[in-house]
Amino acid sequence: MKKMESNDWKVKNEDQKRQYIMTLVIILLALLVIVGYTFGSFYKITRQDAIALGKNAVEEEAAQMNNFLLKGTDVMQVTELTVSYMMKNGADSQEIEAFLQQQSKDYEEYISQGFTGIYGWFRGEYLDGSGWVPPENYIPKERPWYTEAQQGNGELVVVSPYLDTKTNTILFSVAKVLDDGDSVISFDIAMDDVQDIAENIRLNGNGYGFVVDDQGMVVAHHDEWEKGKNYLMDEDQQDSDMQKLVKQVYQEKDQDNISFEMEIDGEECMVFSQTVQEKWHVILIVNYSDLFQKIQNNLFRNLLVSLFIFLVVGYFCTSSYRNRKRAIHYAEQLQEYQLNLEDRVEEQTREIREQSQKMIQLQENVVEGMATLIESRDGDTGQHVRSTKRYVAMMVDYMYEHRLHPDEVDQEYMTRICNAAPLHDVGKIMISDTILNKPGRFTPEEFAVMQTHSEIGGRIVKDILGEGMDQELIQIASDVAHYHHEKWDGSGYPEGLKGTEIPLSARIMAVADVFDALVSKRVYKDAMGVEEAYAILQEDAGTHFDPELVDIFVKIRNQVEAYLKSLR
Numbered sequence: 001m002k003k004m005e006s007n008d009w010k011v012k013n014e015d016q017k018r019q020y021i022m023t024l025v026i027i028l029l030a031l032l033v034i035v036g037y038t039f040g041s042f043y044k045i046t047r048q049d050a051i052a053l054g055k056n057a058v059e060e061e062a063a064q065m066n067n068f069l070l071k072g073t074d075v076m077q078v079t080e081l082t083v084s085y086m087m088k089n090g091a092d093s094q095e096i097e098a099f100l101q102q103q104s105k106d107y108e109e110y111i112s113q114g115f116t117g118i119y120g121w122f123r124g125e126y127l128d129g130s131g132w133v134p135p136e137n138y139i140p141k142e143r144p145w146y147t148e149a150q151q152g153n154g155e156l157v158v159v160s161p162y163l164d165t166k167t168n169t170i171l172f173s174v175a176k177v178l179d180d181g182d183s184v185i186s187f188d189i190a191m192d193d194v195q196d197i198a199e200n201i202r203l204n205g206n207g208y209g210f211v212v213d214d215q216g217m218v219v220a221h222h223d224e225w226e227k228g229k230n231y232l233m234d235e236d237q238q239d240s241d242m243q244k245l246v247k248q249v250y251q252e253k254d255q256d257n258i259s260f261e262m263e264i265d266g267e268e269c270m271v272f273s274q275t276v277q278e279k280w281h282v283i284l285i286v287n288y289s290d291l292f293q294k295i296q297n298n299l300f301r302n303l304l305v306s307l308f309i310f311l312v313v314g315y316f317c318t319s320s321y322r323n324r325k326r327a328i329h330y331a332e333q334l335q336e337y338q339l340n341l342e343d344r345v346e347e348q349t350r351e352i353r354e355q356s357q358k359m360i361q362l363q364e365n366v367v368e369g370m371a372t373l374i375e376s377r378d379g380d381t382g383q384h385v386r387s388t389k390r391y392v393a394m395m396v397d398y399m400y401e402h403r404l405h406p407d408e409v410d411q412e413y414m415t416r417i418c419n420a421a422p423l424h425d426v427g428k429i430m431i432s433d434t435i436l437n438k439p440g441r442f443t444p445e446e447f448a449v450m451q452t453h454s455e456i457g458g459r460i461v462k463d464i465l466g467e468g469m470d471q472e473l474i475q476i477a478s479d480v481a482h483y484h485h486e487k488w489d490g491s492g493y494p495e496g497l498k499g500t501e502i503p504l505s506a507r508i509m510a511v512a513d514v515f516d517a518l519v520s521k522r523v524y525k526d527a528m529g530v531e532e533a534y535a536i537l538q539e540d541a542g543t544h545f546d547p548e549l550v551d552i553f554v555k556i557r558n559q560v561e562a563y564l565k566s567l568r
Contacts, residue, residue, distance in 0.1 A: 016324050020317060027313050031306040045430070045463065054272040054284060055257045061201045061209065062274035062282040065194060069174075069277060071111060073156055076174045076187045079103055079118055080156075083185055084178055093125055100129030112189075116171065120185035121146060122178075145186040149175035158279055159186070161219050172219070194220040195227070197282075207286030214279050216246055241265060249273045249281050323351070383567075384516055389421040390563055391512035394556045395549065404552070408504055416470070417505050420477035424484050424509050427457025451485070455494045458482030479503040484510050489543045507546040511537065511553050514544070519564065530561060 079100075086096055100118045107115040117130035121140045128134075140146055148159045152175075159173040175186040194211055198220035201209025210221040216232025231237050231246045241264045249271075252258045258273040264285060272284040396414045399405060428436055431453050435446045442450060461478040483497060483506035490498030518533035528536075534554065541550035553560070 020320075023317050024314055027317075028310055031310055034306070045460065048463070051259055051270070051272075054270060054286060055259060055274075057201060058209075058272040058274045058282055058284045059257060061197055061284075062276050065197050065211070065280065065282060066276050068112075068194070068197070069158065069280075072115070072174045072187060072189050073158075075107055075111065075115065076156060076176060076185070079187065080176050080178065080185050083120075083122070087122070087178065087180070087183070093122065093127060096122055097127045097129070100127055101131065102129075104129035116188040116190055118185065118187050120175075120183065122183045122185075123180070124182075145173040145175045146184050149177050149184045149186065152177065158277060160213055160215060160279075161217060198222060201282065201284045206290040207284055209282065209284045212246055212249075212281050212283065214250075214281075216243075219280070245271060245283070245285075246281075249283060253278075253281065384425075384520065385422040387516045387520070387563075387567075388424065388509070388512045389418055391515060391553075391560065392421045392508055393418050394559050394563075395508055395512065395552055398552050398556050404548075405504060412472075413476075416473045416476050417480070417508065419473060420480050420505065421509060421512070423457070423461055423477045424480045424513060425453065425457065426460055426481055427453035427455070429460070430456045451493050454482055454485050476503075476505045479505050480509045482506070484513055486510070487544045488541075488546055491543075502546075507549055511545050511549050515553065515560075530557075530564065 082099065083096060086099065091099075100120075104115075104117040107118075117128065117132070119126070119128040119130070119132075126134060126138075126140045134140075145159050148157050151157070154177050156174060156176045159175055161172045171188045171190055173186045173188050175184055177184050198209050198211050199222050201207075201222075208222045210226065211219050212231065213219055215230065217230045218226050218228060221227050229237065231240070231242045237243045241262070245262060245264065248260060248262070249258060252260070252273075253275050258271075260271055262269060262271060264287070268288045270286050270288070272286075274282045276282060393414075396409060396417055399409045400411070400414055431450060435442070435449055438446065458478045458481045461474060461481050480503075483495070483502055486492035486495065486497045486502045486506060487510075488499060488502070488507075490496050492502075515533055515537060518528045518536060519530060521527040534557065537545060537550050537553060541547040
């Protein structure tokens, strides 16, 4: 009999060992899943934002370049109309040349120093507004500004960059054939302004930019040594990474905004491109190591936190396992000696139960702490999330019981809004710690950044939770995160919605959120009394808050005060 019982104890001991090992494995896997999911979510969001920011950066610089070119075309159109008028009215070469000289001086002085002069071929004679006299071997009709203007069929053309014989520098020109079909007026623009544009192409201070024309020539580059190279024609560029890049840009140039990935000089990079006037291509290159450095840092920090949690939980699991082994050992001794078996077994059982309860409580605290850590980084939102969810539940319970908004507030709506409430400040996860945890009043710039958390929160809910879940819950959660800072009178943010334009869920969340913020202590203020907090809600009813919801919150005041008392 004793031998059978001894075997039973050995079997139980093996079971306990397996459970101990399985517990550690499950906890480790759970932590790895959490870290992996968090990293994946951050990576997805950062990648989307980086692509959007990269496209915006290129688009802004392309717009600047386009505006610069439009200045040149506008100047050319005005000058061309005036010269055509003068020629029709019989102006001689001296009058035209004097006009070109005055216009060249005015444009360089008042518009841009890059506008270096107006010149052209007029009724069989070359005239130059800068006073330059061409050498004998200079044939105007063989110059790019003349030949490309003739090919333009009377339209204004932007001439490909060329070596200017006057200054021995790279210029590009805007040219146009006049009404007689032989005369051409041209306007030189130096590349310095375009070079400034190229040097400003950055993504959050990372990467570099350059500009190529439709022939593959680098007309502006952050690296002066690259200017003037032709990535398509130069022999030393054959099969180079830059040649492959430019070819792919040309293949996709019909798109409004281009982005793609490729390997450049052995590093994975993101490439963004925008076409300007079908002739120029503004290009930005950012390598992955710069683009995702913050994500790598966050992953490392999360791994360290997860390792610490695993060590803490493992320590208590090991303690529990050892206690259980010790209890088994005591039980074997009790059976062996048959001394006070019942009392001592009961004592050991009580010890085991206490240890188990402590372990369960510890695990619950760790899980809750992890959830709060993931949901919030500002140090206050843990209790704030629980309290606001409770206030929202009280309000919708009252509305359901009294048949208020029956077309919207039903049992499913009550469940969904209570589940959505904790996500109202999820957008703060993308706000800098410096701003989020600032103890004093925000500057206008910091407050503008802080305001973005509502729009970011709505996007995070839809992007991360949007697939494979209850779409009505996702919509309510997105509305709560996006619109809970809107005000009844339309003075809120981010959309400035007014009255019932604001979703009901967001109006309910606004009352719960502000009330809890008033009665809770923060790093920048003390907690306010309930009486004063209710007075503020009632005072702002009809301006900040939906007056009907404030009235409901007043009617559930006993429940609110009972909850606050339970917290104290």
